[in-house]
Amino acid sequence: METETSEVVNTMTKILIIEDDEDFSSILRRVIEQDPELQVVEVISCEADALGRVKRPDIHEVDCVLLDLQLPMSRGDKTVSSLAGIRILEELRHQQGFYGTIIVLTNSKSPADGQRALAAGCDGYLCKRARISDVPEMLAELKMAIKGEVILVASMMRHVFIRDDISAKEARLLDLLSVGKSWTEIARELGYKTPKAAANVGDRIFDKLLTPQDQQKLAAEGTKKRHKALEIWQSRRLSHARS
Numbered sequence: 001m002e003t004e005t006s007e008v009v010n011t012m013t014k015i016l017i018i019e020d021d022e023d024f025s026s027i028l029r030r031v032i033e034q035d036p037e038l039q040v041v042e043v044i045s046c047e048a049d050a051l052g053r054v055k056r057p058d059i060h061e062v063d064c065v066l067l068d069l070q071l072p073m074s075r076g077d078k079t080v081s082s083l084a085g086i087r088i089l090e091e092l093r094h095q096q097g098f099y100g101t102i103i104v105l106t107n108s109k110s111p112a113d114g115q116r117a118l119a120a121g122c123d124g125y126l127c128k129r130a131r132i133s134d135v136p137e138m139l140a141e142l143k144m145a146i147k148g149e150v151i152l153v154a155s156m157m158r159h160v161f162i163r164d165d166i167s168a169k170e171a172r173l174l175d176l177l178s179v180g181k182s183w184t185e186i187a188r189e190l191g192y193k194t195p196k197a198a199a200n201v202g203d204r205i206f207d208k209l210l211t212p213q214d215q216q217k218l219a220a221e222g223t224k225k226r227h228k229a230l231e232i233w234q235s236r237r238l239s240h241a242r243s
Contacts, residue, residue, distance in 0.1 A: 013038050013147055014061060016053070018088060019068045019105065020045045020080065024128065028066070028105075031139050038146060047084040048074040054092050062100055064146045065092065067122070069106040069113055082108070086116050093121035099172040099190075103145055123167060170205050174233045177202065177226075202226070209233060 015032060017040055019025040029040045041062060044050045050071070053059065069085035072078070085104065092098040103124040104117045114125055124145050126138070166174070169190060176186045183195035183202070192198040206229035210218070218225050 013063045014041050015039065015064045015066060015146060016041055016059075016062045017043045017066045018045075018050045018071070018085070019043065019066065020071050021068070032143065032146070035143055038143065046072045046075050046077065047081065047088065050084075050088050051091060054088060054096055054098070059092070059096055059098060060100075062098075064101040064103065065098075066146075067102060067104050069104055069108055069117065082113070083116075086120050089117065089120040089122055093168070099168045101146065101168075103142070121168060166205065166208060170201075170208075173198070173202060174205060174230065175237075178230055178234055205229070 015038060017025050017028060019028070022045070025043050025045070029043060032038045032040055042053065044053055054065075067085050067088060070080045070082050071084035071088075072080050073084065085106070089102060089104070092102060101124070102122045103126060104122045105126050105128055106113065107128050109127055117125055126142065173186055173190060176189065181189075183199045186202075187193070187195045187198040190198065192201065203225075206225045207215075209229040209232045210225055214228060215225070218228060
């Protein structure tokens with residue numbers, strides 16, 4: 001009997017912090033690196049430096065970006081731009097094709113900021129304004145979110161985050177399947193240990209896309225769900241492109 005293999009090649013999760021509050025980023029780094037599976041590779045404090053960093057080819061070696069929405073445009077600036085984080089987020093997702101986890105950390109409670117971050121492609125959104133008693137729990141949830149075990153949304157922003165349940169990495173897997181990539185190629189590109197591990201992840205994504213009615217119909221017809229799931233995914237992509 002086959003034993004289940006791990007789906008992850010590297011146990012160390014590499015994190016890039018983009019945050020201008022030195023005290024907060026220092027605490028964040030210290031707490032994160034208490035976990036032997038998490039490594040902060042760099043801390044960046046302004047938009048210009050962040051954009052330069054995310055445009056480097058090795059950005060794809062990063063697994064998770066923790067991103068503040070409000071940042072100074074350059075080092076030494078005393079004013080911050082409320083759209084700096086959104087510009088960095090859009091650069092990561094839409095220009096660089098970054099498919100790692102992006103978690104927005106911000107003091108903003110504005111639903112409009114949440115909507116913009118969602119539209120730009122963030123995976124989670126956490127307001128940094130927390131009671132001291134809530135901080136340990138918040139940081140524990142954040143560490144889980146960094147590892148991809150949970151998508152984190154601040155309670156006051158939950159009404160904003162009505163989004164598709166497909167993560168950026170899962171979307172990339174579906175896109176690769178749609179252009180005819182094999183499970184071997186997908187495993188290599190997305191970091192799964194074996195083609196079978198990639199296929200198992202794919203099967204779970206298909207289940208997300210298919211309704212119970214779809215599942216019943218396909219089972220009755222003896223049809224594989226991959227074709228129908230990709231059909232639904234391609235239709236969704238086309239719909240988003242037109243909107």
